Amino acid sequence: MASLKIKYRHSSIEGKAGTLFYQVIHNRVARQINSGYKIYPDEWDIFNSQIIIPAKTGENRHRYLVSLKKCIKEDTSRLKDIMIRFENLGYKYTADEIIEYYSAPPVNEYFVSFCENLIEQLRQIGKMRTTETYTTTLNSFKRFMHSQKRDRDIPFDNVDSNLMIEYEQYLKFQDICPNSTSYYMRNLRAMYNRAVEKELVIQRYPFKHVYTGIDKTIKRAVPAKIIRQIRDMDLSHDSSLEYARDLFMFSFYTRGMSFIDMAYLKKSNLQNGFLSYRRKKTNQQLLIKWEKPMQEIIDKYDTMGSSYLLPIILDAEADERKQYKSAAQLVNSKLKKLGEQIGLPIPLTSYVARHAWASIARSKNIPLATISEAMGHDSENTTRIYLASLDTSVVDKANSIILKTL
Known part of the structure; x- marks a missing residue:
């Protein structure tokens, strides 16, 4: 294997x-890399090959030398990583190849840098949801690296099962639940697999010994009587609570429509007594018969001058996604308070409306295939064969039955 020395000229x-x-010395061939770092003779320990800081060094010079020591540590660490990488490749490399690789290292050969570049590419093509998901995951991984005093980037060869096991243990010590841990692992694996596809790294399955499944979560559905109670609450004293409740009910009325789909509903989506939209998550087209309680909520809010149906995205000139996320945080915060007021044993969120609709539909003996179609699922493989010919009037009837139970 190649060896490395630091020298002073x-x-x-x-x-x-x-x-x-x-x-860099390999097979008795020595090659040099000029670091570009300048120091005086009394600042170099020739015996230990390291920078020393003389006693009477000024403050500015002291900071410079401390910074230089850190730079040298990073440079030599990277060179050693390259040497290990070349050694692991199993072919006869030369000292010149090490120098060449070090002088112009492909950024994508390093895991964190690759992930950052991938996230930026996704941002540029408008994949904002994936961008946010990957960014959250990478930030968590960076915090782990920092906690392990590994602030520099790591070569792909160092991304192995041992590292991921360490990361999983770190998440456990941070009291991260298994599903959230799995969420981070699955996203990291997705980014790693992108690098495999680009042939930047050989697939070594670093995630094979960590949990990437999905545990059953606490039941988030509530019965019809709770939905009625939420609907009938007098919230006129607090407009923000009333706003959150109304959007929750609109979601329920529209077969558990997700908050993001509600946010982006346009007035043009409502025509001839039907609300038509595409799910952001699956791009599936859904058609909902317009019902009286839906209109009652729309009538409560002034959206004149806006192309949007609901008062979620208010400023067409501002960042729409930021407005949606801000509204989602506000609504879920207020819903949590509502849930506490009525003594719910689970946190009340906008997602509870979706669970509740499905649960109540099932309790009314509405077929699973109908529920799946109504909610726009694309992973209900066991019901897919029924969905192709399912009449939308069946779904509309199902929704009417549920609304009448209130």
Whole structure:
């Protein structure tokens, strides 16, 4: 295997600073890399090959030398990583190849840098949801790296099962639940697999010993009597609570429509007594018969001058996604308070409306295939064969039955 030395070259001009350089030796061939770092002879320990800080060093020079020590540590660590990588590749490499690789290292050969570049590419093509998901995951992984004093980037060869097991343990110590841990692992795996596809790394299955499944979560559905109680609450004293409740009920009335789909509903989506839209998550087209309670909510809010049906995205000139996310946070915060007021044993969120609709539909003996179609699921494989010919009037009838139970 190649070896590495740090050496000091004195200046040819007396009193001037000399230069540090790295010497890479492999198969008795020595090559040099000029670091570009300048220090004086009394600042170099020739026996231990390291920078020293003389006693009478000024404050600015002291900071410079401390910074230089950190840079040298990072440079030599990277060079050693390259040497290990070349050794693991199993072919006869040369010292010149190490120098060449170090001088112009492909950014994508390093895991965190690759992930950051991937996220930026996704952002540029408008994949905002994936961008946010990957960013959240990578930030968590970076915090783990920092906790392990691994602030520098890591080569793909160092992304192995041991590292992922360490990361999983870190998440457990942070009291992250198994489903959230799995969420981070699945996203990291997705980014890693992108690198495999680009042939930047050989597939070594670093996630094979960590949990990437999905546990059953606490039941989030509530019965019809709770939905009625939420609907009938007098919230005129607090407009923000009333706003959150109304959007919750609109979601329920529209067969558990997700908040993001509600946010982006346009007035043009409502025509001839039917609300037509595409799910953001699956791109599936859904058609909902317009019912009286839906209109009652729309009539409560002034959306004149807006192309949107609901008062969620208010400023067409501002960032729409930021407005949607801000509204979602507000609504879920207020719903949590509502849930506490009525003594719910589970946190009340906008997603509870979706669970509740499905649960109540099932309790009314509405077929699973009908429920799946109504909610726009694309992973109900056991019901898919029935969905192709399912008449939308069956779904509309199902929704009417549920609304009447209130």
